[in-house]
Amino acid sequence: MPRLYPAFKYTVIALWACFVAGPFMWAATTSFKDANAVQGGATYLPWLQYEPTATGWRNIFGGSGGVDVLGPFLNSALVTVAASAISLVLGSLAAYGLSRFRYRAGFVKNSDIVFFFVSQRIMPPVVLVVPFFYLLQVAGLLDTVPGLVIVTVALLLPIAVWVMVDFFNGIPREIDEMAMLDGCNPLTAFTRAILPNSLPGLTVAAMFCAVFGWNDFFFAFRLTFTEIQTLPQAIVALNSSIPPWWTLSAAALFGISPLVLLAIWVERYLSKGNLSGAIR
Amino acid sequence: MARLDLADVGHSYVPDAAEERWALKPLRLTFEDARTYALVGPSGCGKSTLLGILSGLVTPSRGRVLFDGADVTDLPTKARNIAQVFQFPVIYRSMTVYDNLAFPLRCRRWDRARIDAKVRQVAEALDLGGRLRQQARRLTADDKQLISLGRGLVRDDVAALLMDEPLTTIDPQLKFTLRRKIREITEQFRPTVIYVTHDQYEAMSFAQELLVMDGGRVVQQGTPEQLFEAPSSTYVGWFIGSPPMNFLTVEHAREGLSLGGRPLAAAWDAPQVTARPQVGIRPEYVRIVTEPGANTFPARLRGVQDHGAQRVLEVDLAGQPVRAKVPREDGVPGVEEFLVHLPRTKILPYVDGRLATLP
Ligand SMILES: Nc1ncnc2c1ncn2[C@@H]1O[C@H](COP(=O)(O)OP(=O)(O)OP(=O)(O)O)[C@@H](O)[C@H]1O
Ligand SMILES: [Mg+2]
Numbered sequence: 001m002p003r004l005y006p007a008f009k010y011t012v013i014a015l016w017a018c019f020v021a022g023p024f025m026w027a028a029t030t031s032f033k034d035a036n037a038v039q040g041g042a043t044y045l046p047w048l049q050y051e052p053t054a055t056g057w058r059n060i061f062g063g064s065g066g067v068d069v070l071g072p073f074l075n076s077a078l079v080t081v082a083a084s085a086i087s088l089v090l091g092s093l094a095a096y097g098l099s100r101f102r103y104r105a106g107f108v109k110n111s112d113i114v115f116f117f118v119s120q121r122i123m124p125p126v127v128l129v130v131p132f133f134y135l136l137q138v139a140g141l142l143d144t145v146p147g148l149v150i151v152t153v154a155l156l157l158p159i160a161v162w163v164m165v166d167f168f169n170g171i172p173r174e175i176d177e178m179a180m181l182d183g184c185n186p187l188t189a190f191t192r193a194i195l196p197n198s199l200p201g202l203t204v205a206a207m208f209c210a211v212f213g214w215n216d217f218f219f220a221f222r223l224t225f226t227e228i229q230t231l232p233q234a235i236v237a238l239n240s241s242i243p244p245w246w247t248l249s250a251a252a253l254f255g256i257s258p259l260v261l262l263a264i265w266v267e268r269y270l271s272k273g274n275l276s277g278a279i280r
Numbered sequence: 281m282a283r284l285d286l287a288d289v290g291h292s293y294v295p296d297a298a299e300e301r302w303a304l305k306p307l308r309l310t311f312e313d314a315r316t317y318a319l320v321g322p323s324g325c326g327k328s329t330l331l332g333i334l335s336g337l338v339t340p341s342r343g344r345v346l347f348d349g350a351d352v353t354d355l356p357t358k359a360r361n362i363a364q365v366f367q368f369p370v371i372y373r374s375m376t377v378y379d380n381l382a383f384p385l386r387c388r389r390w391d392r393a394r395i396d397a398k399v400r401q402v403a404e405a406l407d408l409g410g411r412l413r414q415q416a417r418r419l420t421a422d423d424k425q426l427i428s429l430g431r432g433l434v435r436d437d438v439a440a441l442l443m444d445e446p447l448t449t450i451d452p453q454l455k456f457t458l459r460r461k462i463r464e465i466t467e468q469f470r471p472t473v474i475y476v477t478h479d480q481y482e483a484m485s486f487a488q489e490l491l492v493m494d495g496g497r498v499v500q501q502g503t504p505e506q507l508f509e510a511p512s513s514t515y516v517g518w519f520i521g522s523p524p525m526n527f528l529t530v531e532h533a534r535e536g537l538s539l540g541g542r543p544l545a546a547a548w549d550a551p552q553v554t555a556r557p558q559v560g561i562r563p564e565y566v567r568i569v570t571e572p573g574a575n576t577f578p579a580r581l582r583g584v585q586d587h588g589a590q591r592v593l594e595v596d597l598a599g600q601p602v603r604a605k606v607p608r609e610d611g612v613p614g615v616e617e618f619l620v621h622l623p624r625t626k627i628l629p630y631v632d633g634r635l636a637t638l639p
Pocket of ligand 1: 293294303321322323324325326327328329330
């Protein structure tokens with residue numbers, strides 16, 4: 001009987017792995033095919049079943065009939081990095097305040113404020129896009145990188161606040177108290193004593209910010225037109241009435257590559273145990 | 281280096297709670313300059329709260345805190361110049377051992393040479409001298425606590441040094457030496473020291489004066505000798521001393537008191553109350569004797585605890601349990617029934633759990 005459990009466990013894991021890896025396999029093989037190979041039914045083995053070509057990959061880097069995704073890639077990177085950085089800074093400051101000080105405005109307490117932040121993400125994005133459009137238009141920031149950064153910060157800040165409040169609540173108050181006894185004010189206590197203890201929390205928050213920021217299609221699609229294009233937009237723009245599957249696959253793989261690298265890096269960091277037991 | 285006064289200070293963590301439920305009931309206390317105090321009491325009796333109020337980490341619900349007569353109740357922690365060591369190690373993870381120790385001094389803008397001298401002196405005393413350049417987070421828990429302790433000891437101009445069970449997590453072997461080191465270092469600049477501990481031996485060996493707390497109140501303040509010789513309540517008698525004080529219920533007789541039908545002579549007049557009084561006597565003063573005489577009572581052996589150099593005999597005296605702490609050489613009485621002598625001058629009267637006023 002006890003042997004059956006591991007067998008069962010690994011079967012489930014294997015099935016799940018196939019389910020998760022399947023689409024990537026499909027995209028990876030398709031990105032090296034041409035029109036004929038795609039139409040010829042499902043094939044997976046290069047050279048044996050189909051003749052690999054790099055057309056798809058050439059197309060996304062400015063080859064004929066394709067586009068250059070490098071520009072949109074840089075735009076996406078810029079927006080994601082800037083918005084994540086701003087969200088982390090503002091978010092951890094807000095979270096520190098919410099974790100350590102008590103606010104009260106009528107019946108509104110700390111937990112209500114935290115929920116208010118999170119509730120920004122519960123609302124369907126469609127509700128937000130019209131006000132955003134209007135506000136950016138008033139400020140003259142439609143179709144610009146700064147405009148997109150501001151909107152992305154608004155999307156990422158709730159995540160950063162939420163993750164960091166939870167994290168700071170787990171840091172013993174004695175750490176702040178020690179810093180105050182040593183002669184810090186609340187701000188220096190935060191920068192000197194709390195932040196160096198917060199790498200795990202910041203890493204998790206940064207992960208979330210990067211993923212959500214990088215994957216945003218909807219807001220970029222609605223709030224930019226001709227000047228600025230982010231990567232998800234560029235990939236969608238590749239589509240046409242006859243979908244160029246090979247080019248789309250290459251673009252999709254290229255699009256997720258930064259997140260895959262990030263995941264591998266953070267995973268190594270996690271497995272070294274650096275994210276747990278970090279306080280004492 | 282200051283006299284600390286608490287004037288009618290009380291604290292409740294829960295707003296609008298009845299005073300009976302406050303973590304610290306309103307009290308009046310003075311900690312004299314350059315004296316060493318130990319705060320003892322069971323878990324949750326308000327020791328840490330009291331320290332927090334002194335250091336400004338807790339704002340009292342009521343009352344004023346005075347340092348050398350100046351009102352500091354509304355001053356933030358930073359402005360009060362207090363050093364405090366917590367029970368668990370708290371360190372700056374991103375700094376080296378040296379920087380951890382120097383940080384409080386840098387925050388106060390001491391000049392570099394003075395910081396260096398002080399850090400090295402304290403590190404040397406705490407046996408951290410060889411590890412000053414190491415990252416503080418790589419040290420063991422014990423050594424981290426040494427850093428915490430060291431940070432409390434580097435500033436020699438503090439108004440007071442508060443220590444909240446600083447050695448609880450430390451290896452017992454090291455405890456003894458560390459206690460001596462703390463004394464050595466504090467001797468040099470003689471701050472007012474308040475030391476919280478669960479360990480009464482630590483309290484007695486470390487402090488000049490003890491404060492026993494219970495349920496948010498200070499139930500007795502005094503020197504170790506006073507607490508040992510004249511506990512103000514049965515609670516203190518029970519809390520201080522090992523084994524705790526014996527309390528025996530006695531009867532009023534025509535001439536004074538009687539215990540188990542035999543007269544009990546004491547150095548005071550029997551308290552004039554209707555309730556049945558109790559008498560207290562420390563196990564250290566209970567004697568096993570062979571000759572009958574005044575204040576000797578027949579007793580029966582119930583058990584023996586070996587405490588190394590001493591033995592604690594648990595005996596039954598007129599139906600009440602009594603412990604006697606006797607030197608090991610005295611041996612255990614060979615017979616089941618023997619005599620116990622309660623020295624007249626060592627018996628104290630208690631009524632309703634409190635020490636009755638001595639004439
Ligand atoms: N931050 C807080 N919020 C609410 N109640 C608290 C808080 N800190 C302490 N208390 C309560 O106040 C009372 C006194 O706590 P305090 O920490 O002063 O006790 P203590 O004597 O230091 O105990 P210990 O020996 O366990 O450290 C306890 O009943 C505790 O539950
Ligand atoms: Mg405590």
